[in-house]
Amino acid sequence: MLERVCLTKTTLHMSSTSVFEAAAAGDIDYLKSHTSELSTKNDRGWTPLHFAARYGQLDVVTYLIEQKVPTEITNSEGKTAYALAEFWGFDNVAKLLEPAEDATSAKNTTPAGRHIFAPNTINYFAGSPLNRFSWFRSDKAVLDRLVRSQTSRFVLLSSLKPLMDDSQEQAQLYYASWSEVENLIGDPYGQKEDLTEIDVPALVFLGIEEFNGVAENGTAYWALDVTPNGSRKGDIEQLHQNLESRNIRFYDPRPKAFVLDRSSAAIFAQARAMIDWNLRNQFCPACGRRTVSAEAGHKRICPPQAGSADESVPCISSKGVHNFAYPRTDPVIIVCVIHPTEDKILLGRQTAWPKRQYSCLAGFVEAGESVEEAVRREVREESGVIVSNVLFHSSQPWPFPNSLMMGFIAQATSTEIKLEDKELEHATWYSRGEVLAALSGQSGAPFNMPPGIAIAHQLVKSWATEVEWGGNGLNAKM
Structure with a gap:
């Protein structure tokens, strides 16, 4: 609930240009010079009395009542001036405006203790259909199964540009299959963990679109960076060529990303933000060593460098929780x-x-x-x-x-x-x-x-x- 704020002519810092502003600011002189407008309504059904009651202007309310303006008028929200004064806690004004016939009617319109919530607004880039299953990120056996699944889908980005199928009238986000990217990904979740391997594309587990509420029957989504560089540059360039031959290309996300269906837009937003974060944090800001991906792309760590002079010296980033080790928003x-x-x-x-x-x-x-x-x-x-x-x-x-x-x-x-x-x-x-x-x-x-x-x-x-x-x-x- 909004806090009660009593506004006076001084605190409003404005000169009156209408009877509504005058009533809100407590400017009786202006109202006296515009008496023919004292009962007018604005486009929301508010009268000067509504504004005076809303801002606790007792002198204005008293003057308007003396001028016999209607007190029972309701605005577009169904509120009388009395209801506004009571809601905002201006007891002296509410007492003056209290209906004579039923002094409790306005108080009982909402049951005690009940709060009515307005529906949530789900904006574009939000409302993802994926369950992120964060507890899977540290389970290599589950990740290994999911990444190799024939039903898994991969959002590919090159220089943060999304891969889109432009063969249709309206371009759509293209979801690659495991078979299309297998040679690029390799074996990221095998039994042997090699924290020194750094020349691999950024791979992030996004979540699962469940089927009838069951993850096992759903589709796992991943984000994969396929910018042509590193030791796999040749394979990545070949992938680009194969895709372009099918009229599937990487496009600048503005404005292409703004015409996606809402589910794809939300998945793209997550994928781009996560790949961007991984690419920006390839070096530890504490010691300068190369970082490696962990927890399916949702964490980057600074491991000891094998064979280096400071191998036995742990990085200070390994102690406690530091923002640079986790995705940034x-x-x-x-x-x-x-x-x-x-x-x-x-x-x-x-x-x-x-x-x-x-x-x-x-x-x-x-x-x-x-x-x-x-x-x-x-x-x-x-x-x-x-x-x-x-x-x-x-x-x-x-x-x-x-x-x-x-x-x-x-x-x-x-x-x-x-x-x-x-x-x-x-x-x-x-x-x-x-x-x-x-x-x-x-x-x-x-x-x-x-x-x-x-x-x-x-x-x-x-x-x-x-x-x-x-x-x-x-x-x-x-």
């Missing part, structure tokens, strides 16, 4: 910032983006920082806007190379925009009507949204259309 926040009056959102654009494209603000989480703190810091650094409440929406793996986008919807307490760190070319507030036009792809829309596969698109769409996030309940085209 970079946390990134991305946020849809809501105006204090809740009828606009803050969007920005970078110079390198396509013309007219605007998106949510985003940035990396720094060390020693919570994700909520990262949201507040990034928004203030990039736009100068101050954020209070931060609510998690959904997340999206982003395999370019290994980020996890964590999406939030947050509440602003100021409105003045200052491009503090110059990362953005421009930022502005857009109304719900303007946002809906952009989401629907209307020709007259004032800006363009990122594509539907982007989490930024989904955050904005939720705010604009989904009642659970403050939307108007009207669907918008992806």
Whole structure:
């Protein structure tokens, strides 16, 4: 639940430009000069009384009641001004607005202790059909059986470019069979362990797509690096030639990866991120020795170098848990910032983006920082806007190379925009009507949204259309 925040005209840092903003900020003078608008509604059914109750503006609520504005009006979420004041903990306002006939009706709409969860959003690159079976990663007998299975499938990447079958109208991710890659893989999980063998393609066990919930009857998926180099360069180049003769090629993942079916997109995201991590960590950052793959590609270790002068000296990375020994994921926040009056959102654009494209603000989480703190810091650094409440929406793996986008919807307490760190070319507030036009792809829309596969698109769409996030309940085209 969002924390209660009491906003005054001072803390809102804005001048009133509508009766809604005036009511939220406690600006009675503005309301007195616009008395004909005191009962108007915005596109979400909110009246000035709703905003005054939402922000605990007792003097404004008192004035509006004196002006005999209707108090029983409900917004698009079915809430009266009384219900808003009670929900946000403004007891003095709620007492003033409490219905005379049934003072307990609003309190009993939801059974005590019950919490209604909105459906989870599954973004593109997420929602993998695979059970990762992490306990199989250290079981060589199981891995040996799985890698040699005729049903196993291999996602091949060359210089991190995925192998795709372009023979169909829409290119698809190509899954190689064991027979196609056997001579490249060799015997990675044989009985004899050779930790000094380093000139082998990166191989990662991704998981199993179970059949009717049974792993034994399912399909195991693997990721394999087939970049032409090393002692197997000739064999890899021959594989490339054989595939190209069948119109199967390695393509730059942008934009090809963005048109895959969702299951293949999620498998590709995992495969690319894992292969990228293995390729980037071939040397130990602690001592400089060559690292080798372990746990089916999910760990890299620094073994003693046979015959070397320091063979008996263990690397310090072998002690304790260190981030460089395990796959890396970079946390990134991305946020849809809501105006204090809740009828606009803050969007920005970078110079390198396509013309007219605007998106949510985003940035990396720094060390020693919570994700909520990262949201507040990034928004203030990039736009100068101050954020209070931060609510998690959904997340999206982003395999370019290994980020996890964590999406939030947050509440602003100021409105003045200052491009503090110059990362953005421009930022502005857009109304719900303007946002809906952009989401629907209307020709007259004032800006363009990122594509539907982007989490930024989904955050904005939720705010604009989904009642659970403050939307108007009207669907918008992806």
